[in-house]
Amino acid sequence: MKVIVFDLDDTLYKEIDFLKSAYREMAENLGRPEMYDYMLRLYRDGDNAFKCAIEKYHLPVTIEQLLEIYRTHKPHIALDDAARTTLATLMSRSIVLGLMTDGRSVTQRNKIEALGLGHWIGNEDILVSEEFGCGKPDERCYRYFMDKRPNARHYYVGDNLSKDFVMANKLGWTTMCLLDDGRNIFKQDFTIETQYLPKYKINTLKEILNLI
Numbered sequence: 001m002k003v004i005v006f007d008l009d010d011t012l013y014k015e016i017d018f019l020k021s022a023y024r025e026m027a028e029n030l031g032r033p034e035m036y037d038y039m040l041r042l043y044r045d046g047d048n049a050f051k052c053a054i055e056k057y058h059l060p061v062t063i064e065q066l067l068e069i070y071r072t073h074k075p076h077i078a079l080d081d082a083a084r085t086t087l088a089t090l091m092s093r094s095i096v097l098g099l100m101t102d103g104r105s106v107t108q109r110n111k112i113e114a115l116g117l118g119h120w121i122g123n124e125d126i127l128v129s130e131e132f133g134c135g136k137p138d139e140r141c142y143r144y145f146m147d148k149r150p151n152a153r154h155y156y157v158g159d160n161l162s163k164d165f166v167m168a169n170k171l172g173w174t175t176m177c178l179l180d181d182g183r184n185i186f187k188q189d190f191t192i193e194t195q196y197l198p199k200y201k202i203n204t205l206k207e208i209l210n211l212i
């Protein structure tokens with residue numbers, strides 16, 4: 001038996017799409033549609049988009065309230081063809097699919113719902129750090145999946161070199177890193193200690209199908 005566990009953000013979909021969805025929601029909720037482009041430009045320039053937008057448009061909200069919208073809105077995000085094809089093919093090969101993601105429950109669950117991941121992944125194979133009580137690279141996250149199916153081969157697919165692969169490598173999982181196509185929120189730096197590196201680097205999720 002094989003179990004393949006995926007990271008969520010910048011692995012199964014691009015987190016920048018979540019950010020855009022949140023900015024659009026804010027702009028529409030506050031009746032300032034032109035604010036969307038402005039905030040996106042600020043974000044790309046590394047400025048504080050919330051603070052600047054409140055000042056420029058004299059918005060009757062606080063940074064904390066915008067952050068709350070960011071975290072709790074129902075995002076308009078979707079799986080792309082590569083992700084959809086890969087999940088469908090893995091499922092057709094009777095490979096068990098799992099998800100391990102760090103973040104707040106409400107935020108990550110809204111993403112999971114919007115992406116329709118429940119179609120591919122059983123709820124008991126979805127681990128969200130806030131609900132679980134710890135996050136990557138804590139050994140307990142990986143043990144959760146190993147304890148359920150002790151005789152399976154485990155694989156992890158992620159994008160974050162600082163936390164996604166180090167414990168998986170140590171526990172004997174096969175690790176794969178989806179390379180940044182230029183859209184990732186966090187940049188990848190492969191000049192780190194070898195235990196943090198993935199076994200495979202892939203340019204598209206479809207490459208998994210040849211590696212598993």
Ligand SMILES: [Mg+2]
Binds near residue numbers: 007008010011159160
């Ligand atoms: Mg990620």
